[in-house]
Amino acid sequence: MESLGDWRRDKYVNEVTEDDYDKELVFMGWVQDIMVLGKISFIILRDRGGTVQVVMSRNEIGANRYNFLKKLPRESVIAVKGVVVPNPQVQQGFEIQCKEIRVLNLAKSPLPISVDGQVRANMDTRLDWRFLDLRKPEVQAIFKIRSTVLSAMRDILLEEGFIEIHTPKIVATATEGGTALFKMKYFDRVAYLNQSPQLFKQSMMATGLDRVFEIGPAFRAEEHDTLRHLNEYTSIDIEMAFSDENDAMEVLERLVVRVYGKVLAENYSDLQTLNVEHTVPEPPFKRVKYSELIERLQNEGLEVEDERSGQKRLIEWGDDIPLEGMKLIAERYKSLYFITHWPTSLKPFYIMPLEGDEEVSHAFDLNYAEKELASGGQRIHLPDLLRRRLEENGLTPENFTFYLNAFEYGMPPHAGWGLGAERFLMVLTGVKNVREAVLFPRDKKRLVP
C-alpha cells in the first residue's frame, strides 16, 4: 500500500471555490465509482463534503499506472493530487484533472451494502454495516444535524443560566418506578442502569445551583419493539428552582425555536439532502388541556379496552391516550403543541398535583403531531406530600432516603422536563425510525455493533 507521505488534504470537495480554479490541490477520500472509457477514466471521489469527479487519462499518468488505478475496488481510500478545472458539464461545476494518486488502502469486494444508493438495504443490514451505511450523505446528514442540535442546546441552556451537570448512570435502586431497569453487577452488589436523571437533578434543586441541565444516556429495559423506542437513548433534562411548569414550558419553547433556527442556518444542505423543509416554529406553541383532548376523542368515538373488564368502551378522563388517539389529535395539531393538566394518576409520583384538585396535575407533554417529544411539570417540593405520593404509587419511601432527605432541609418549589434527543431528531430530519437517529442503536434485539 502507498503511504500518505507528506500529502495532506487541502480542502473538502464542498470547500472548493472559483479561487481554486487552475490550482493544484490534494483531495482525500473514498472511490465511490470509476467509469472507464478506454484511455480516459472518471473516478468519483467522495469525502465528507460530497463527491467530485477526478479525470484520469492514460496519456497523463502512464499505461501501467492507469491500468492499475482504473481497477481500484469501490470504496478504496485514495489521495488525489490534481488541478481544479472548471467544467460546466459536471455537477459541481468543476472537476479534478488528476496528476497523481496515492492508494492508501484497498476495499474488499463486493461490498456488503451499496454505498452509492443503487440498492436500498434493510435497516437491519444497514446497522450490521453501520460504518458503510454512514458513508451515505443522507445518513451523515442526520448526524451532522444531531451534532448541531446537541451543541446548540448546550449553548442555549448555558445562556439561559443553566449549569451543566452529570449524574450517575449506575444506581442502586429504581429511580421513578414504572419502567424496567437493566440489572448489573457492581462488585458484589446488584446495581442498575439509570432510567432517568430525575431524582438526582431534583436533588440539585436543594443545593442552590438553581438551574441545572444534563445531556446524557438513559436506559430502559422495556421490551418494546417500535419505531420510536430505544433501550438506550439520549435525554436532555433540565430542572429549575423557584419555578412552575409554565416557566419550564417557556424554556422548552425558546430552546426548540432557537434549535430550529440554528439547524436551518447551519445544516441547510443536510436538510436538502434529507429532503425536508422546515420553518422556524412561532412561539407560543398551542397549549391544550388533556380534558379537551379527551372530549374531542369521545366525540370521535374512540374506544379503549377497559383495564378491569377487558371490554371495549369509550375513552374517558383518566385514560392514557393511545397512539390511535394521538393520531386523531395530530390531524388537528400537526406541529408543536403542549398538552397540559394531565391526570395525576397518569404521571410519576413527583409531579405536583393541583392545589384543591389533586386529580389534576401540573404536568405537561410537548408533542409534535402524534409524537411525544418531552414531558415535564412542576414537581412536588413538600416532603410530606412527596412521601404520600410515593406510597400512593406503591413505592417504599425508605428506598428513596437519599432523595427525600433533599426535601427536608429547604427545598424550593421547582419544575423541569426531559426531552428525548432522538425523538426530536426524528422531527427535524424526517426519519421514520428512531434508530436512524442513533449511530449504534440498542433495542431488544440489537446489542452488536
Add this chain to the structure above:
RNA sequence: GCCCCGGUGGUGUAGCGGCCUAUCAUCCGGGCCUGUCGAGCCCGGGACCCGAGUUCAAAUCUCGGCCGGGGCGCCA
C-alpha cells in the same frame, strides 16, 4: 407482555406444489470505447435459513428450531 408477518445470489427482490438446470435490478469478473456522470454495449459469475414430515414431485404445503420485520401496550 400480546397480536400479525417474513427469511431466495454480496445487496434489494419475483416466484408460493410440476412450466425453476429460479425472475429482475444492482453487484462481481472479462472485453470495447478520450467526456462519462443512474454511462453504454457484448460475454461470463453468483442464491431458495436449518431440521423433520406430507407428496410421484417442495423455494412453494405442515411442524419444530434459529434469525428478522411490523403493530399494540409502555414511554422520551
